[in-house]
Amino acid sequence: xxxxxxxxxxxxxxxxxxxxxxxxxxxxxxxxxxxxxxxxxxxxxxxxxxxxxxxxxxxxxxxxxxxxxxxxxxxxxxxxxxxxxxxxxxxxxxxxxxxxxxxxxxxxxxxxxxxxxxxxxxxxxxxxxxxxxxxxxxxxxxxxxxxxxxxxxxxxxxxxxxxxxxxxxxxxxxxxxxxxxxxxxxxxxxxxxxxxxxxxxxxxxxxxxxxxxxxxxxxxxxxxxxxxxxxxxxxx
Amino acid sequence: xxxxxxxxxxxxxxxxxxxxxxxxxxxxxxxxxxxxxxxxxxxxxxxxxxxxxxxxxxxxxxxxxxxxxxxxxxxxxxxxxxxxxxxxxxxxxxxxxxxxxxxxxxxxxxxxxxxxxxxxxxxxxxxxxxxxxxxxxxxxxxxxxxxxxxxxxxxxxxxxxxxxxxxxxxxxxxxxxxxxxxxxxxxxxxxxxxxxxxxxxxxxxxxxxxxxx
Numbered sequence: 153x154x155x156x157x158x159x160x161x162x163x164x165x166x167x168x169x170x171x172x173x174x175x176x177x178x179x180x181x182x183x184x185x186x187x188x189x190x191x192x193x194x195x196x197x198x199x200x201x202x203x204x205x206x207x208x209x210x211x212x213x214x215x216x217x218x219x220x221x222x223x224x225x226x227x228x229x230x231x232x233x234x235x236x237x238x239x240x241x242x243x244x245x246x247x248x249x250x251x252x253x254x255x256x257x258x259x260x261x262x263x264x265x266x267x268x269x270x271x272x273x274x275x276x277x278x279x280x281x282x283x284x285x286x287x288x289x290x291x292x293x294x295x296x297x298x299x300x301x302x303x304x305x306x307x308x309x310x311x312x313x314x315x316x317x318x319x320x321x322x323x324x325x326x327x328x329x330x331x332x333x334x335x336x337x338x339x340x341x342x343x344x345x346x347x348x349x350x351x352x353x354x355x356x357x358x359x360x361x362x363x364x365x366x367x368x369x370x371x372x373x374x375x376x377x378x379x380x381x382x383x384x385x386x387x388x
Numbered sequence: 389x390x391x392x393x394x395x396x397x398x399x400x401x402x403x404x405x406x407x408x409x410x411x412x413x414x415x416x417x418x419x420x421x422x423x424x425x426x427x428x429x430x431x432x433x434x435x436x437x438x439x440x441x442x443x444x445x446x447x448x449x450x451x452x453x454x455x456x457x458x459x460x461x462x463x464x465x466x467x468x469x470x471x472x473x474x475x476x477x478x479x480x481x482x483x484x485x486x487x488x489x490x491x492x493x494x495x496x497x498x499x500x501x502x503x504x505x506x507x508x509x510x511x512x513x514x515x516x517x518x519x520x521x522x523x524x525x526x527x528x529x530x531x532x533x534x535x536x537x538x539x540x541x542x543x544x545x546x547x548x549x550x551x552x553x554x555x556x557x558x559x560x561x562x563x564x565x566x567x568x569x570x571x572x573x574x575x576x577x578x579x580x581x582x583x584x585x586x587x588x589x590x591x592x593x594x595x596x597x598x599x600x601x
Contacts, residue, residue, distance in 0.1 A: 164456070167456050168455045168456060170458075171455065171456050171457060171458045171459075183458060184458040184460055184461045187456065187457065187458060187461065187465075188461050188464060188465065191453070191465055191468060191469075192468060195468055195469065195471075195472035196472075198472060198476075199472050199475050199476060199479070202476055202479055202480070203475075203479050206479055206480070206482070206483035209483045209484075210482050210483050210486075213482075213483070213486045214486070217486065307490070309493055311569075311570070312427055312428060312431075312491065312569065313427055313428075313547060313548055313566070313569030313570070314566070314569065314570065358566070359566055359570070
């Protein structure tokens with residue numbers, strides 16, 4: 153027992169011999185399997201340990217990013233105000249209410265409402281397929297004026313510089329002031345087109361037709377669902 | 389077997405990787421990511437950091453294990469080592485800089501299949517001592533980074549009018565070259581860089597030859 157370094161050294165020397173093909177035939181044959189299994193176990197253990205250790209942090213990052221987007225959309229952050237993570241979580245707790253509703257198709261549906269004084273702002277969840285992957289985000293509307301007040305995405309995989317421009321403020325700002333209660337004859341509440349000339353139209357992104365079409369669909373779906381839920385609750 | 393000679397060997401390998409045997413424009417490896425992630429300087433920098441980390445540590449690990457690794461399974465073990473380090477990079481980026489991680493998407497994971505990493509493991513680390521292999525890996529990562537950053541520093545300003553996400557005042561009114569942001573911009577940038585670097589090398593070789601006469 154006392155000669156641990158010595159035994160370890162002899163063991164390692166034996167492994168080197170086996171790796172070079174010296175030793176009994178059975179041992180030389182078995183060694184690559186044992187070696188691969190041990191090395192795999194070590195690396196899998198290392199990666200898993202780090203991943204588990206950081207899991208809570210990742211979940212918190214996602215939640216904070218979501219809260220920040222909602223607070224901004226519901227106009228609960230002053231321009232230029234730099235909120236700490238804790239202050240943000242507290243304000244979210246105080247001023248944002250999650251409203252559960254049953255969607256007309258029977259599924260669960262939840263949107264977010266600004267509470268306390270101020271405009272009657274709602275944030276509607278967006279989700280759908282983009283050009284490359286899923287797109288998620290929120291669309292803010294003012295229920296009193298019937299206008300869209302903002303848009304932000306929490307997740308998308310669109311091409312940087314092309315479809316990825318949907319996360320740029322300048323593009324998102326086009327939606328502000330669009331009336332969502334005056335649909336076109338075909339049922340769409342807003343259109344993404346080449347040259348916007350109607351109050352309910354916004355400019356598509358050049359070179360990103362796929363993304364533009366996908367976003368139009370996602371926005372219309374979210375608005376349609378919200379309006380259906382609202383009308384259903386208004387006339388029981 | 390002195391530590392000094394091993395370090396010298398390593399520094400020589402590192403210097404070769406930086407220019408005369410540069411993995412990207414001499415060995416033509418790692419081209420996929422050189423084309424894909426070079427449209428934003430910030431993303432390029434993170435990608436290069438990930439690659440430097442992977443080539444350095446995988447070089448060290450493969451070298452330490454080389455005497456214990458049976459020849460028949462050595463490539464499996466190399467890939468396993470590389471994959472483990474790359475997944476570590478991805479997990480840490482997700483936890484600490486989620487925005488950058490989102491922007492890089494699949495490309496960090498694709499470092500696993502980057503030929504530079506496997507190439508250095510097989511060509512150098514599997515036959516050299518640990519410190520030398522570590523420096524060789526570091527050099528390969530840095531040599532890759534030099535090329536990618538040079539390309540990104542051209543593509544981002546021309547394509548988006550920004551540098552490191554900060555708008556460049558002089559380019560505020562200039563027309564954006566959309567083509568620099570998408571894939572063709574990567575091909576143009578890489579080809580021009582290769583042409584310039586190789587012409588410079590040829591010119592230097594000729595001058596040296598003329599000097600010796």
